[in-house]
Every structure is written in structure tokens, then in C-alpha cells.
Amino acid sequence: MYFQLAYHTDAGIKKKTNQDALLLKTARTPMGRIGLFIVCDGMGGLTQGELASATVIRGMLDWFETELPKITHSGQEQMVIDIQQQLTNCVKGLNRKISDYGEAGNIKLGTTITALLIVYSKYYLLHVGDSRAYQIHDDLSLLTKDQTLVARELERGNITEKQAKIDPRRNVLLQCVGASPELDPVVSHGKVKEGDLFMLCTDGFYHEISNEELFTSLRPDRFSNEQQMKETVVELVELVKKRMEADNITVLMTKVTAGEAS
Template identity: 70%
Template sequence: MTFQIAYHTDAGIKKKTNQDALLMKTAKTAKGKIGLFIVCDGMGGLSYGEMASATVIKGMSDWFDNVLPEIYFSEEMLSSNLADCVKMLNEKIIEYGEASKLKLGTTITALLIVDSKYYLVQVGDSRAYRIGKQLTLLTEDQTLVARELARGNITEEQARKDPRRNILLQCVGATPELSVVISEGEVKNGEVYLLCTDGFYHEITEDEIFEKLRPDTFTNENEMKKTVVQLVELVKERKEVDNISLLVTKVT
């Protein structure tokens, strides 16, 4: 198994700083390549959201280098260790915030691909999609609006325009009680995986995402990169004011 990877991140048309952060790491094993792909959307005044997202990226990168090799052969330990790592980083950010009298935090959507299986980590409202013969959303937004939609209190059209859509139910660094959602699934050759922050998906339709990122639309990383940049520019043209980030991985 190998990966074709492309990404792009942009501060957007309004904000002066980009508090999003991304990670792409791969390694060779006896069974083929493994990969860890992450997007984080930091929040906090000035550069503090950037600090929170960078802290999570650094911590997960260290986990990939130092912990994963020790637990690589245990599927049960992979899931529990991923969750434990995020909870540890949650505590670290909280401690820093309390000591500095700051409020900061970050989302995390992380995709670990090992031996034709994926492990998905979710906290917040960044997203992961799988694209094959169709586009499938693999994560659930942990937002007030998503909860109200699931309960039937608002419609999908109302949810798209609701001014509360950026209110998170949880994020890394906000509260000690963090519920890390871990899901698993099988990976098939030729599939594309998209990770993105909410600045990307608010101003684009799922049909447009599928049409641009279908596995048969590109054969190399250069083509993928051009498509990813074009998608970010499209969202900016539609006046998205948030930071915009997406990371695309095609399994080959």
C-alpha cells in the first residue's frame, strides 16, 4: 500500500493568521506503508489557537514516531492509545491555558491507515470523507447545530444558515472531560480520503467535492495538488471568512 498526498491551507479572505494545522506522516513496514493524516482547527485570541493546534500536531507526530512502533501489531491497543494520546494533549493545553489565564483549544480529525484498515479520531467539527464510487462522510460534527439537527429541532436548510453553527460541544483543550470518538473501517485500493476544517465545507456542496476528488480524476500528486488549490480558491471566491484547509490522500 502506498499513498498519493496533496494538501493546501489558507488563512482565507479575512483573518490575518492561520490557526489550522496539518500533519502527513508515512513509514515503511514489512507489510507496506502506513500513514497518519491530521487536520486541526485552532481557536483562541491572537495566536493562541495556532499554539493549540500546533501542540496537538506535535504530540501526534511524536506518538507516530515513538509509540506506534511498539503497539503496531495490536489493533486493540491502537485504538486505546490514540484516544489516550489526545486526552493527554487535552490536559497539556488545559494546564497551559490555566497557567496563562487563556482560553484556547483545537479540533482534531486524524486518520491512521495500517494494513488496509483505518482508525479515525474525532473531536470537534473538522471532517473526514471517503471517496470511491460515492462520497461518504465518516465523521459527525460535534456542534450545537448538528445536535439540534439530529434531534429534529431544525432542518438541514436551517442548519446551513444557523448563526450557532460554529459553537462546538467539545474541543481539545476546553474541559477535562473529553470524549474522543474512535471509529474503524476497511481501506480499499484506489479510494480517496479527504480531511478538512469547517472553513472548507461550509461553502461547497458534497456533489462538488465528489466531482472534483473522484479517484479517477487524477493519477499523480501534481494533479491532486492543482485540484486541491482550485477547491480552496473556489471557497474563497464564495466569501468564506474562516481559515481553509484540506488534506487529500489516495490509497494506491
């Protein structure tokens, strides 16, 4: 198994700084390749959001390099349990670290995290906030649920989808890393098939683009190499900017292939 990778991040049309952060990290093991892919959105209205997102990226990378190798030789069932538990513990520890830093300096900072870990034929997904993960093969599947006030009101039937798109509370998060006293990350897992394409993005990307446009542009069979993926990601980000998205925008894609990435 190999990964074809592409990403693009942009400060957007209004903001001077980009508080988003991302990670693409792969490694060889005797059983095959594994990979960790993350997008984080530092809170735009909070002080030092870029510090929060960078701290989470560094902490998750350290876990991938030092702790994950210790459990990849476990039996399949035990490995699934261990990975999910360790992902949860890792992000809860980072939540405390960022929260303690903020309290000591009397500042507020926080970040979303959507992390995709691929180990052999399984993926593991860690999610806090409103960044997203999609799986694309014969169709497009949204793997995450937005943890926002508006998403909760929509789910409860208190507002319509049309109202949700223009609701001024659209960016109010129910929780985020560093600014939530008690963090409850959502961790899930599923199967990986050859040819799957996974796309992670911050909320600056998906508000101004439809699921139909995403699927048409990101069908895995359209991409035979990373350059094609990169060009498509850049085109989509520019399209979103033309539609006047004001937030930072980050997109990360990985396509699972049987051959060496080209």
C-alpha cells in the first residue's frame, strides 16, 4: 500500500495570518506503510490560534513516531482498541497543555483537529470541532459530524438547512482543543480499500462548495499522480475564494494505491 498525497493551504481573501496547520506523515513497517494526516483550524477569534494548532500537530507527530510503533505488532483486535484509546488520551493531554498555557498567560486559544490514521487495511479518525473528513470512492461519504451550535440546532429540527447556511452562529463550536475544560473527542474506525481517496479540510473550504462539486472534482479515478491531485486542490481553493469565503482554507488529500506513488 502506498499513498499519493497533495495539500494546499491559503490565508484566504481577508485574513492576514493563516492559523490553520496540517500534517502529512508516512512510515514503512514490516507489514506495510502507515500514515497520519491531520488538519487543524486555530480559532480565528481567539488569541494565538496558530500556536494552538501548531502545538496539536507537534504533539500528534510525537505520538506517531514514539508511541504508535509499540502497538502496531499487537493482534488486530487489541491494536484497534489500543489505537483508539491512545488517540483519545493524546488529544486530551494536548487539551490540558494548551489550556494550562492559556490560563498562565491569561489568554484564550484553541483549535479544531481532524486526524486520519491509516494502519494497513484500517483507518482511524479523531475529530474535535468543525473541520471535516471525507472518504471518496464510488460515492462521497462525510466521515465526521460538525461539532457546532448550528449543526446541533439543525439536527434537532430547530432550523432548516437554508437557515443554517446563513446563521451568524455558524462558527460557534461546541468544543475545541485548548478551550474546552472537558474534552470529548470522537474516535472511529473503518476499512480502507485500494483506490480510496480521503480528503480532510478546515471549514473555510466546505461552506462555499457543494458535495456534487466535490465528488465530480475528486473522484479517485481522475488521479494517476500527485501533480494532478495538487492542481485540482489548488483550483478548488481558488474557486472557494472567488465565492468570497473569508476564512483560512486548508485541504489535504491522500489516495490509497497498490503501487508506488508517482
